[in-house]
Amino acid sequence: MSLFLARFNRSKYLLLLFLPALVYYILFKYVPMFGILISFKDYNPFKGVWESDWSGLKYYKLFFESPDFPKLVKNTILLGFYRLVFGFPAPIILALLLNEVRKQVLKRFVQSVSYLPHFISNVVVVSMMFLFLSPSNGLVNQIVEWFGADAINFMQDENYFRSLYVLSEIWQHVGWETIIYLAALSAIDPQLYEAARVDGASRWHQLLHVTLPGISSAIIILCILNMGQLLDIGFEKVLLMLNPSIYSTADVLSTYVYRTGIQAMNYSYGTAIDLFTSVINLAFILSANWISRRVSETSLW
Amino acid sequence: MKHKFNVFDALIYLVLLGVVVSALYPFIYMIAVSLSGPVPVLKGEVFLWPKDFSLNTYASVFDNPDIGIAYRNTILYTVLGTFISLFVSAAGAYALSKRTMLFRNFFMIMVVITLFFSGGMIPTFLVVKSYNLIDTIWAMILPTAVSSWNLIVMRTFFTNMPQEVEESGKIDGLTDIGIFFRLVLPLSKAILATIGLFYGVAIWNNFFSALLYLRDADLLPLQVIIRNMVLQGSGGANGAGNIGGDNLLIDESLKYATIIVTTVPILLIYPFLQKYFAKGALIGSVKG
Numbered sequence: 001m002s003l004f005l006a007r008f009n010r011s012k013y014l015l016l017l018f019l020p021a022l023v024y025y026i027l028f029k030y031v032p033m034f035g036i037l038i039s040f041k042d043y044n045p046f047k048g049v050w051e052s053d054w055s056g057l058k059y060y061k062l063f064f065e066s067p068d069f070p071k072l073v074k075n076t077i078l079l080g081f082y083r084l085v086f087g088f089p090a091p092i093i094l095a096l097l098l099n100e101v102r103k104q105v106l107k108r109f110v111q112s113v114s115y116l117p118h119f120i121s122n123v124v125v126v127s128m129m130f131l132f133l134s135p136s137n138g139l140v141n142q143i144v145e146w147f148g149a150d151a152i153n154f155m156q157d158e159n160y161f162r163s164l165y166v167l168s169e170i171w172q173h174v175g176w177e178t179i180i181y182l183a184a185l186s187a188i189d190p191q192l193y194e195a196a197r198v199d200g201a202s203r204w205h206q207l208l209h210v211t212l213p214g215i216s217s218a219i220i221i222l223c224i225l226n227m228g229q230l231l232d233i234g235f236e237k238v239l240l241m242l243n244p245s246i247y248s249t250a251d252v253l254s255t256y257v258y259r260t261g262i263q264a265m266n267y268s269y270g271t272a273i274d275l276f277t278s279v280i281n282l283a284f285i286l287s288a289n290w291i292s293r294r295v296s297e298t299s300l301w
Numbered sequence: 302m303k304h305k306f307n308v309f310d311a312l313i314y315l316v317l318l319g320v321v322v323s324a325l326y327p328f329i330y331m332i333a334v335s336l337s338g339p340v341p342v343l344k345g346e347v348f349l350w351p352k353d354f355s356l357n358t359y360a361s362v363f364d365n366p367d368i369g370i371a372y373r374n375t376i377l378y379t380v381l382g383t384f385i386s387l388f389v390s391a392a393g394a395y396a397l398s399k400r401t402m403l404f405r406n407f408f409m410i411m412v413v414i415t416l417f418f419s420g421g422m423i424p425t426f427l428v429v430k431s432y433n434l435i436d437t438i439w440a441m442i443l444p445t446a447v448s449s450w451n452l453i454v455m456r457t458f459f460t461n462m463p464q465e466v467e468e469s470g471k472i473d474g475l476t477d478i479g480i481f482f483r484l485v486l487p488l489s490k491a492i493l494a495t496i497g498l499f500y501g502v503a504i505w506n507n508f509f510s511a512l513l514y515l516r517d518a519d520l521l522p523l524q525v526i527i528r529n530m531v532l533q534g535s536g537g538a539n540g541a542g543n544i545g546g547d548n549l550l551i552d553e554s555l556k557y558a559t560i561i562v563t564t565v566p567i568l569l570i571y572p573f574l575q576k577y578f579a580k581g582a583l584i585g586s587v588k589g
Binding site for chain 2: 004007008010011013014015016017018020021022024025027028029030031032033034035036038049094097098100101109110112113114116117119120121122123124126127128130131132137139142171174175203228235236239240254257258261262267270271274275277278281282285
């Protein structure tokens with residue numbers, strides 16, 4: 001006990017420095033986690049979280065049996081899957097291309113420019129999509145019409161939603177995501193390239209046998225992290241793109257939670273769907289981490 | 302090493318040119334349209350340079366009282382929010398970087414858990430509501446005040462700081478708080494600039510908090526105004542409902558001008574800060 005007091009006394013000023021962060025985490029992160037309880041209750045705003053009556057798994061059942069359930073899960077998984085399949089390799093490819101550029105000035109210029117879209121808000125990006133793709137006078141449709149085709153109403157057509165979402169995600173983040181790969185690339189020992197050249201390896205072979213193995217652990221770590229976000233579709237952007245004519249492909253779990261939970265005030269029901277999403281995400285990241293530790297000995301923890 | 306310039310290189314440069322053009326051209330196009338007169342815009346004649354150059358659109362952007370209020374709100378949220386976020390994160394991260402702190406591992410686990418699991422949208426909304434933050438400026442600042450990623454990046458930075466800084470402070474009789482404010486913060490300008498930029502941009506761009514927590518038209522930030530002008534006007538985003546304001550038929554170049562006016566502050570500070578942030582973003586990737 002006296003040892004504890006001594007340690008407390010020694011670190012009291014550090015604890016004081018940490019206090020504002022601690023208060024933040026308790027109030028805005030951990031209290032809401034306990035709020036998940038309302039998904040097992042019939043939440044009544046007048047009674048509050050504790051006093052509301054228990055409802056067991058009623059809301060989970062309601063969701064699993066809802067006609068929207070298969071559509072929402074399918075839309076969410078497909079969107080996450082396409083983003084992973086196309087969005088994950090894109091920065092690796094860009095980083096490898098940049099790595100082949102010998103002129104440092106040019107390389108830095110391309111890098112700086114490619115980070116730019118990362119700092120633009122989702123509202124602006126989606127606004128740009130609506131304006132550029134507008135069927136009446138959007139830039140893209142001017143080009144489409146110039147080729148003699150009819151204008152396409154991209155943003156109102158459910159067939160284009162997934163491609164537009166994934167492409168715009170890549171446009172926004174590809175440059176920024178190269179940072180980590182470029183750092184891994186610059187850490188590769190130049191002697192390895194010398195040795196490969198002495199052995200007569202072409203640039204292509206150097207890429208396969210020196211460069212890629214050199215950044216493989218960065219690739220694996222980011223792949224695991226991305227797996228954990230498979231269902232964690234950027235809510236803002238989908239919501240902004242969403243309109244009833246594209247619900248069949250664009251309505252995902254988080255937008256449905258917003259509509260039924262917040263807008264229609266079915267708080268318990270929405271929370272149940274949210275928890276379902278979080279648990280699946282957690283399961284994805286844990287299994288990706290487990291598999292990776294088995295196969296490649298690289299893991300998050 | 303000299304390399305012969307071959308097809309391989311030509312292909313690389315072509316792809317990189319494509320990357321540069323696709324990142325820059327949308328902004329050039331929007332600036333050109335916003336500076337053009339209405340007739341060439343309607344006819345679709347503007348591609349690279351403004352035609353019938355006019356500043357009328359910008360004049361009407363600045364005449365619009367909604368945009369003026371929203372601009373002021375966004376600046377207020379960004380300045381105040383960045384300051385609070387940066388202070389809370391830096392102080393917390395510094396404490397977590399010290400091995401001697403009581404409960405350090407417990408607190409660290411507490412922070413890391415939030416990276417992978419959260420209460421979700423509705424419990425957070427109800428909690429913010431129960432604190433009476435709805436329709437106050439704090440709704441834009443407090444619920445997103447600390448980002449665990451940023452906190453961990455800063456902790457890694459402080460962990461790698463030379464031990465001598467702390468020791469010299471101790472000799473001078475400073476407490477940990479004195480060391481933090483007088484010695485550590487002045488030595489951490491690069492990381493503070495980087496993380497400050499991340500927080501500032503995140504608050505400037507924040508649409509989510511405004512959508513959930515603000516109803517009062519006098520508190521709305523720029524992002525909501527743009528959403529209402531451009532997206533509602535185009536018949537999109539009905540799922541999001543309309544927050545304040547009504548739909549007007551708005552002229553195209555006005556939409557572009559509003560987007561530019563909203564994005565320009567970011568475009569302006571960007572070149573000055575970009576040499577810091579790539580470095581800052583990397584500190585976090587070094588395991589601490």
